[in-house]
Amino acid sequence: MKWTVTGAAGMLGQDLVAALKARGDDVVALDVAELDILDSSAVMEALGTPGASDVVVNCAAWTQVDSAEEKEDAAFRLNAVGPQNLAAACRASGARLVQISTDYVFPGNGTKPYGEDDLLDPLGAYGRTKAAGEWAVRASGADYLIVRTAWLYGEHGTPFPKVMAKLLTERGHVDVVTDQVGQPTWTKDLVALIIALIDAQAPSGTYHGTSSGQGSWYEFTQEIAASMGVAKEAVGETTSEAFVRPAPRPAYSVLAHDALRKIGVEPIGDWRQRWQAAAPAILADFVAKD
Numbered sequence: 001m002k003w004t005v006t007g008a009a010g011m012l013g014q015d016l017v018a019a020l021k022a023r024g025d026d027v028v029a030l031d032v033a034e035l036d037i038l039d040s041s042a043v044m045e046a047l048g049t050p051g052a053s054d055v056v057v058n059c060a061a062w063t064q065v066d067s068a069e070e071k072e073d074a075a076f077r078l079n080a081v082g083p084q085n086l087a088a089a090c091r092a093s094g095a096r097l098v099q100i101s102t103d104y105v106f107p108g109n110g111t112k113p114y115g116e117d118d119l120l121d122p123l124g125a126y127g128r129t130k131a132a133g134e135w136a137v138r139a140s141g142a143d144y145l146i147v148r149t150a151w152l153y154g155e156h157g158t159p160f161p162k163v164m165a166k167l168l169t170e171r172g173h174v175d176v177v178t179d180q181v182g183q184p185t186w187t188k189d190l191v192a193l194i195i196a197l198i199d200a201q202a203p204s205g206t207y208h209g210t211s212s213g214q215g216s217w218y219e220f221t222q223e224i225a226a227s228m229g230v231a232k233e234a235v236g237e238t239t240s241e242a243f244v245r246p247a248p249r250p251a252y253s254v255l256a257h258d259a260l261r262k263i264g265v266e267p268i269g270d271w272r273q274r275w276q277a278a279a280p281a282i283l284a285d286f287v288a289k290d
C-alpha cells in the first residue's frame with residue numbers, strides 16, 4: 001500500500017507517518033516545503049498520475065481557531081482550496097483521499113451526539129473553512145473519506161494537555177471551563193482508526209474519529225492533574241462567559257460513531273481510558289521521574 005501524507009510535519013501527520021513506517025507500508029511524507037497544497041499544478045504533478053499513491057491523507061490545515069477569525073481568507077485557502085486541489089489530483093489518479101475535519105463544523109448547541117449527516121452550521125471562521133473543505137472534497141468526484149476529529153492531543157506540538165501541565169507546574173493552579181463538553185482524542189488513536197478504515201475498504205463517506213464518552217475541559221484537566229500526581233483541587237472551575245476568547249467555542253461537541261459501527265470498525269474507546277494510555281508519552285516532560 002502506497003500512502004502520501006500532506007502536512008506530514010504537524011501533530012497528527014508525524015504520528016501517522018511513524019505508524020505507517022512501523023507497519024512496513026510505503027509512505028511519502030510531505031509538508032509545505034515539499035508540497036504546498038495550495039499549489040494546484042504541483043499537487044497535480046505529484047499526485048495526479050495513476051499509481052502515484054493509493055491513499056492520500058491530508059493532515060495539512062489552518063488549525064488556529066482564533067486567528068482564523070481575522071484571517072478567514074487565508075484559512076479558507078488552506079482548509080478548503082487545498083483539499084479541493086488534493087481531491088482533483090486524487091480523482092485524476094484514482095487514489096483515495098482522507099480529509100481530516102472537525103467538530104467545529106457543527107453549531108455546538110445540541111443535546112445529543114452529532115450524527116455524521118447532521119446539518120453543518122459552524123459558529124465561526126475555522127468551522128466555516130473546514131466545512132467548505134468537506135464540501136469541496138464531496139463535490140470533487142474523488143473516492144474520499146472525511147474523518148472528523150476533535151479535541152486532538154499528541155506528543156508533538158503544544159496541545160491542550162501540555163499547556164495545562166505547564167500552567168499547573170508553573171502556577172500550581174488553573175481555572176478551566178466547565179461549560180464546554182467534548183471528546184478528548186489521542187492522535188495515535190486517530191491514526192489507528194484511519195488505518196483501520198483503509199484496511200476495511202470503508203465506503204466513501206463521512207466518519208467520526210473521536211474518543212467515546214464525553215467530558216468538559218475542566219474534567220479533562222482534572223485527569224491531566226491526576227496523571228501528574230497533582231491534587232485535583234489545583235484545577236478550579238470557570239465558564240466561557242468569564243473566559244472570553246476571540247472565536248466562539250461550541251458548548252456541546254460530542255460526535256456519534258454510527259457510521260463506523262455500520263461498517264464494523266470499532267470506534268475509539270472511552271476518552272478517560274485512552275488518556276490513561278496516552279498520558280505517559282504526552283506528559284513525559286512534566287511527570288516527576290524517580
Ligand SMILES: NC(=O)c1ccc[n+]([C@@H]2O[C@H](COP(=O)([O-])OP(=O)(O)OC[C@H]3O[C@@H](n4cnc5c(N)ncnc54)[C@H](OP(=O)(O)O)[C@@H]3O)[C@@H](O)[C@H]2O)c1
Pocket residue numbers: 006007008009010011012013031032035036037038058059060061062063078082100101102103130149150151152153157
Ligand atoms: N488540533 C486539534 O485539536 C484538532 C481538532 C479537530 C480537528 N483537527 C484537524 O486535524 C488535522 C490535523 O491537525 P494538527 O493539529 O495535526 O495540525 P498542525 O499540527 O497544525 O499541522 C498542520 C501541518 O500542515 C502544514 N501546512 C501549513 N500550510 C501548508 C500548505 N500550504 N501545504 C502543506 N502543508 C501545510 C503545517 O506546517 P506549518 O506548521 O509550517 O504551518 C503543519 O505541519 C487538521 O485537519 C485539523 O483541522 C485538529
